[in-house]
Every structure is written in C-alpha cells, then in structure tokens.
Amino acid sequence: MTVRESGRVTIHTVAKVAGVSSATVSRVLNQSDLVASATRERVLQALEACGFRQPSRLARALRTNRTGILGLLVENVANPYFATVARSVDDAAQQAGLAVVLANDDGSAPGGVERLELFETLNVDGVILAPWAGDDRRRQVARRLASRGAAIVVVGDYLDEKEFDLVGVDLRRAAVEVVQCLIERGHRRIGYVGPAATTDRFAGYQEAVRDAGLPTFALFLPGAPTTANLASLMEQELPGFISGQRLTAVVAHSDFYSFEILRVATARGIKIPGELSVIGFDNTRVAELTAPPLASVEIPKVEMGQMAVELIRQRLDGKVTGGPVRHILPTRVILRESVAGAPPT
Amino acid sequence: MTVRESGRVTIHTVAKVAGVSSATVSRVLNQSDLVASATRERVLQALEACGFRQPSRLARALRTNRTGILGLLVENVANPYFATVARSVDDAAQQAGLAVVLANDDGSAPGGVERLELFETLNVDGVILAPWAGDDRRRQVARRLASRGAAIVVVGDYLDEKEFDLVGVDLRRAAVEVVQCLIERGHRRIGYVGPAATTDRFAGYQEAVRDAGLPTFALFLPGAPTTANLASLMEQELPGFISGQRLTAVVAHSDFYSFEILRVATARGIKIPGELSVIGFDNTRVAELTAPPLASVEIPKVEMGQMAVELIRQRLDGKVTGGPVRHILPTRVILRESVAGAPPT
DNA sequence: CTGAAAGCGCTTACAG
DNA sequence: CTGAAAGCGCTTACAG
Secondary structure, X not given: XXXXXOOOOOHHHHHHHHOOOHHHHHHHHOOOOOOOHHHHHHHHHHHHHHOOOOOOHHHHHHHHOOOOEEEEEEOOOOOHHHHHHHHHHHHHHHHXXXXXXXXXXXXXXXXXXXXXXXXXXXXXXXXXXXXXXXXXXXHHHHHHHHHOOOEEEEEEXXXXXXXXXXXXXXXXXXXXXXXXXXXXXXXXXXXXXXXXXXXXXXXXXXXXXXXXXXXXXXXXXXXXXXXXXXHHHHHHHXXXXXXXXXXXXXXXXXXXXXXXXXXXXHHOOOOOOOOOEEEXXXXXXXXXXXXXXXXXXXXXXXXXXXXHHXXXXXXXXXXXXXXXXXXXXXXXXXXXXXXXXXXXX | OOOOOOOOOOHHHHHHHHOOOHHHHHHHHOOXXXXXXXXXXXXXXXXXXXXXOOOOHHHXXXXXOOOOEEEEEEOOOOOHHHHHHHHHHHHHHHHOOOEEXXXXXXXXXXXXXXHHHXXXXXXXXXXXXXXXXXXXXXXXXXXXXXXXXXXXXXXXXXXXXXXXXXXXXXXXHHHHHHHHHHHHOOOOOEEEEEOOOOOHHHHHHHHHXXXXXXXXXXXXXXOOOOHHHHHHHHHHHHHHHHHHOOOOEEEEOOHHHHHHHHHHHHHOOOOOOXXXXXXXXXXXXXXXXXXXXXXXXXXXXXXXXXXXXXXXXXXXOOOOOOOOOEEEEOOEEEOOOOOOOOOOO
C-alpha cells in the first residue's frame, strides 16, 4: 500500500495529499453522500492539486463489471446511412458518458463474429447491431454477450427478430408502397437490385409485384457492399439486367446502391428516368443532390440511433426488463425526379 | 485464490480444469514459448472445454498498461470525408487487433477536450486527430495523453503541426492550384466559403488570389459544420455573398460545403456552372454524382487512415522513436462540370 | 518448465 | 463518517 512517487496520478496519490484513505477519495469521486463536507472539500482540493481528472475506466470496470463502453456494429460507415446512424449513436452516447467502439463488418458473418468477439474482450455494456444479419454464428456470440449482461439492440429492419430488442422500421411494408407507387405510374417491368433475397425489402418488393400479377426480376450482388465492390459488380451486371429483362424501373436496396446504379447507367447512356426509373431506401442527404435527384424511402436514422442508446441505458438501469422490446418507427416514400410517370388522377 | 463456481469463465477456471496454475494458462494465451508442449496441449483443451475465448482486455490492460484501444476523433462522421477516413482507420485497426473508439467533436474546442478526456479514461494506446483544430485546451489534453505513453497522430492538413506526428496533405498548395485553375479559366472574382480563416486551405486561396492581384472574398460560417447548420447558414448568407460580390467562382472548404452550396444555388435558380463555378476538397464519391458533378481536390483518404494506424503501431512497438514524423501525401485537382471556362491553349 | 505472489487502479461490503 | 482489506482478471519478475 505504499504510494508510488512516479508515474501516473491515482486515487492513492490524491489520498496521500488529502490525508485520507483511497476509499474516501473513491467515495468523493462517486458522489457518495457519506463523506463529511469538510473531508470532501479537502479531497476536492487534492484532486485539483494533483491534476487528477477522471478515474480509470478500466480499473473501475474490472471492479464494477460496468465499462461504459458501447459496441456499434455497422455494415460500412462509408455508407451515408450508417454514417448518420453512427453519428446519432455517438451523440447520444457522449451525452450519457458512454464510449462507442465502432466496427465495420461489410455484412459478412465471419467479420461480424470477429467484431462481436472484440466487443466481448472489451466487456461492453451494450451492443448496437445495425444491421443484424442474424445468422447463427453471430447470434451465438450475441447470446454470449447478452448472458454476460450486455444489452443488445438491433437497429434497422429485420422484423422477424424475436430474441433481441429492436428499433426498426417496417421495410417490407415500405417496399410494398414503393412498388405500388411504380405500378401506379405505369411501370410493369420492375426489377430489384440488392445484396440477397433475405431482406424485408426484397420480401416486400416480391409480394407487391406478385400481387399485381407482374413478373419479378432480381439482381443480387454478392460480396461486401462497399463502393468499390458495388461499382465493379454493377458495371458488369447492371446493363444486361436492365436490357435483358427490358426493365423500366428498378428498386434499389438503398441509396448507396442507387448511387452506383445512377453512375453506371449514366456512363452507359441509359437515361434516368427516361429509360429507367430508380428508387432506393434511406433518403440520405445525397439523394437530393444527384442528377437527377433520387427517389427514396425516408428512414428516421437519427431517431433510431437515439432510441437504441436510450433503450440500452434503460436496460442497464433496470428500467426496462424482461423480453425483447420492439419500437417500429414510420417510414415515408419520397418521390423525386428519378422516377418517371405521372400518378393516377 | 479459490476458484469461483459461478459467473464468468476466467483463466482460473481454465487452470483448474487443466490442473495447472493460472500463470501457465496466461503463458499459453500469450504464446510464451516456455511452456512444455504436453502442458500446452492440456491447457488448450481446457480452454476449449471451458469455452474460454479471449482474455479480458480490461484486466490485461490494467496490468500491462496496453489497452489495444485507439481513439479516433473526427469532426463529423456524417461527412463522407471523415466517414471514409474512419472506415480506413477501422480496417487497419481491426487487422492489427486494435479497437477503435469513435468520437465526433464538430470541430469545437470544448467538445474536443471532452472527447479526448474520454480517451484518457480509457487509457487509449493511440489517438488519431482528424482534424486537429490545434487550440490550446486540446493540445494540453493531447500532451497529457502523450505523456502517458499514447501515440498521437494528426491526420489531414495543419502543416504547421510541430509537436505531434502528422499524416497529411499540403492543402495550402492544393488551394493555390485550385485558384490558379480558376484564374486560367477566366475567373477574376473568386470567393471562399469555409469555417474560418485559420485553415491551410484559406491561406492558399488568399495567397494565390493576392498574387494574381485580385480581390479576396470570404464567407466564414460559424458553429458546427453539420449538414443542418451548414444548410441553414448557407440559405441565409450564400446568395447575398455571391450576388453582392459578383462572384463567378467559389472555392469551398470541402465537398461537404460544396453540396450545400449546390443545393442552395440550385434552389435559388443560380446556374452552376453557368453563373457560378464551384470547386471543393476531398473528392468524395458523391462529387461524381451531383448535378452537375463537382470539381474537387483528391485527398488520399484511405491511405492516410492506413498510415496513421501504421505509424501508431510503429510508435508503440518502438520502431519509430524520437521527434514528430511527417508524411505528406500528394493531392490532385479533379476538374468536373461544376467549373466553367476553357483552359488556356 | 512451472507456481506462488504481487500488483495494475479502482470499489465496496464490513467493521468501527 | 472513515479506513483496512478483499478482489475484479489478468501478467510477470522471482524462485525453484
């Protein structure tokens, strides 16, 4: 219990200066009300004198089993949708004194597992999964995290999530509306471009197109949905997909996909919306600026981030307990010039 | 030293199962070569049997004074430039087994100080400052972090950084080139729109314009450079700035600024580039997609992120020691349709 | 090659 | 109201 002369300032340094025990310093730091005000005063002065700022989160965490760290798993922050969610999460976390560890997984299961295991070694208090490609390997790690007391919340779609808290939007329904919009405007050959058939968006697209008695056309792009990957895959596959199926409209998985569709189509001389209408999801700021502006589905990105953090806090404080909570937020189709055809009158 | 029955699996649990001491388990975990291979085998099996994944970073960090955590301070991840840098940093960090704590500070000093203090409580091994609005209060915290052994690296401009490592670009020079491009194309009334006069970009703009014997015009927008803020400030100030000064071209601090200039100008019926040329910095993907496509200065965002992480690793490994290191990467002016006027022949 | 022991910087019953 | 002590989960000289 000797006080070291050198190195870092700890509560022991402060205790020595104040002439009290480190326990008392700790109590002052933790706003405990069982410290005499004279003692508190002395400790406060010693804190100042030593230049002690904040107790080590690591040491505190080791003792209390609370790290104040949140893990945020996104597909790709370079995608403006995830960037906006990340910003919102970070703001809410900072306000709550929580730190955010960011991880990108490109939507891949092995990557996601690794990142979740990273969160595990950090003993995070909560995890935000945006999105949650809920495959088995990931789910297993998530369960382990949950069993250690971490609050897990899925942000985005995945309406069939039953195990963890969800702050989401009904993208299946939104996709149905999108398709109906296109049909109302005269489109009969409507394609879908996205990562896979397992999303709510594709399900909604498929349902609506089939209900209208129309054929479905899907282009699924494998691999990581990064700009570089999408760009090269689209260059290879998109023109053939459009002309081969004689599509007049395409529903894109997100604005991030729409951007590349727009880029490739423009480069190939395919007129948007003259020859092809395009509509995506996320309604990121950029969608307003493209040539032509891109129709999209508004998703409350900022609100979702805030609610996710709030939910984690409530779980940690025991204000929310029991089975999974579901918050489903509203979406809205935003038509812009990238969609051709007049609405029915 | 009793082994707990309940709760989490620690190296003690594993040690008991393997019939060895926890020190031995630790040695196996740390690839120490002074473990008999038979013992190692038994420990490995016990590890598996107990479902022990990774040692707690917190406990390890407390002991070794190495957390494997990197702090990344950006202005705003919702800005595609920072998002791309963040993605690159995260990739490099993941590969090195490091965790990245993200913090946004909106370029404000108080915010920045708070975020840096958060990094301090986490005992981060390294800090990436992108950008580094090197005011005194921040610098003080950064020094404290450095004195505790954290490797600090500034990413971006700020060529006058003398104290910390820098992975940057010469944006002063790039701004000079940008202005020269505009002058060559016949522009004589060239304005600047940015956050403040203290940037390398503005310095370069000013230098080049003055050297050409032309008047300088600056619009500095106060407050956080978020989309919402920039949007409303631009709506108020930009039209008057352009018409009042009869500008034919504007140099924007970044694509993020250009986007809002484009949006406001378009909404007000100001033709780009017919009535106003616009050029920014960062060359984010979006700049290719806007109407019209935006001229910009290419900055090697991905490379900068990678180099910053690499530099931190080298510092931590003692492969780089001594005074501040400077890596200055090349930039390139990318002209696009948002700039009017033919080059001289 | 292996274990017992100390200690990283905190918190918190427990006793007084 | 305050302090001594134990302990969170690890690592690492030290001794054998």
